[in-house]
Amino acid sequence: MALQNDTDPKLAAYAHPERLVTTPWLADNLGTPGLVVVESDEDVLLYDTGHIPGAVKVDWHTELNDPVTRDYVDGARFAEICGERGIGRDTTVVIYGDRNNWWATYALWVFSLFGHADVRILDGGRAKWVAEGREMTTEQPKPEVVEYPVVERDDTAIRAFKDDVLAHLGKPLVDVRSPGEYSGELLHMPDYPQEGAVRGGHIPGAASVPWARAAAEDATFKSREDLSAIYEQEQGLSPSDDVVAYCRIGERSSHTWFVLTHLLGFEHVRNYDGSWTEWGNAVRVPIVQGAERGQA
Amino acid sequence: MSLPPQLEELVEDFAAVGPKDRLQLLLELSRELPELPERYADAADTMEQVHECQSPLFLAVEVDDDKHVHLFFSAPPEAPTTRGFASIMHTGLDGEPAAEVLAVPDDFYVALGLAQAVSPLRLRGMSAMLSRIKKQVRAATG
Numbered sequence: 001m002a003l004q005n006d007t008d009p010k011l012a013a014y015a016h017p018e019r020l021v022t023t024p025w026l027a028d029n030l031g032t033p034g035l036v037v038v039e040s041d042e043d044v045l046l047y048d049t050g051h052i053p054g055a056v057k058v059d060w061h062t063e064l065n066d067p068v069t070r071d072y073v074d075g076a077r078f079a080e081i082c083g084e085r086g087i088g089r090d091t092t093v094v095i096y097g098d099r100n101n102w103w104a105t106y107a108l109w110v111f112s113l114f115g116h117a118d119v120r121i122l123d124g125g126r127a128k129w130v131a132e133g134r135e136m137t138t139e140q141p142k143p144e145v146v147e148y149p150v151v152e153r154d155d156t157a158i159r160a161f162k163d164d165v166l167a168h169l170g171k172p173l174v175d176v177r178s179p180g181e182y183s184g185e186l187l188h189m190p191d192y193p194q195e196g197a198v199r200g201g202h203i204p205g206a207a208s209v210p211w212a213r214a215a216a217e218d219a220t221f222k223s224r225e226d227l228s229a230i231y232e233q234e235q236g237l238s239p240s241d242d243v244v245a246y247c248r249i250g251e252r253s254s255h256t257w258f259v260l261t262h263l264l265g266f267e268h269v270r271n272y273d274g275s276w277t278e279w280g281n282a283v284r285v286p287i288v289q290g291a292e293r294g295q296a
Numbered sequence: 297m298s299l300p301p302q303l304e305e306l307v308e309d310f311a312a313v314g315p316k317d318r319l320q321l322l323l324e325l326s327r328e329l330p331e332l333p334e335r336y337a338d339a340a341d342t343m344e345q346v347h348e349c350q351s352p353l354f355l356a357v358e359v360d361d362d363k364h365v366h367l368f369f370s371a372p373p374e375a376p377t378t379r380g381f382a383s384i385m386h387t388g389l390d391g392e393p394a395a396e397v398l399a400v401p402d403d404f405y406v407a408l409g410l411a412q413a414v415s416p417l418r419l420r421g422m423s424a425m426l427s428r429i430k431k432q433v434r435a436a437t438g
Binding site for chain 2 (some may be wrong): 043044045046048049061062098
């Protein structure tokens, strides 16, 4: 049984308010049958230093990625990951995490590849919950294992591969990396390790909209109006556009994918998870360097 | 591979347990990272940033008159993994002779067996930390 939606007025303005919950809503609903809270962080130890009571941990790196092939886990493994955490196919899953919910939206996107129907983000994530002085615990929950069906991952609707992007050239692309990565000056995020792209720059025609522009100071999402000002007015994107978002490995662009799809109601947004670590290494794909979008 | 005794002991501790307990060990180490002494507390700009770590990590290296190495780290509490890596360096290398620190193999961290639990990508911060420590030790002992 899905839980009722959060009727908070800020959320109500978004295209799909059912995809977000506020911290008061979560505090009121903790422990309700049918709800599982999931923490997904960049830092693999952060959950263990303290988490929302009852929340389980999913690690994007060691659990959502296949350990051998560069791909996500398959349906059988995803079913295990969910089942062990007490998540059934009709469970309401609320995900939160560090760094403006960057890794939380990444986990939500992977849950969406498996068509999990009711998966939501805690607006403001871990930072807001902590800033409000809400309860944290180091007590490990012991969820009752449930049966999650083995569902085949659907990579067609919200995921783009390199060939899809090549066929998409000329249509809207959003590069969500930092300006230095976009122009090609940097081969990796500022302050992050080099991850082995041999060429710098961006995909021809891509607009540069760093992902964190969608986040407010308190790590919540900006209001519908402010988001619309960035993506629709400033960038000229429209909800009926066919859009591909990318970054370095597809994590930051999951955040933008979430904003465009669920907050602004875009209908055809795909996340290119191969992103720059694939494109910047691929042979003979077109690349543009500098601050201009360039032509496809 | 010859490691300073404290580092050798840490490597043995990690090797003795399974992947889940290795994370617990790293968490405990992250809590044991000493606070910065006052002379660095207000002087973060005199420290070197380790850009390869996921989260801001600052490092200072001192070599005393007896050519022993002293290490100082600063990393925020919301970055426990980075703090854990720094704590491994501190526990294993602080107070050791410069020559011993320089002799630590660059890939010593492989022996900690953290790749599975932490992921290889996150481990890069650790090798970067060691190479920056060695660089500063070399500069100081010239």
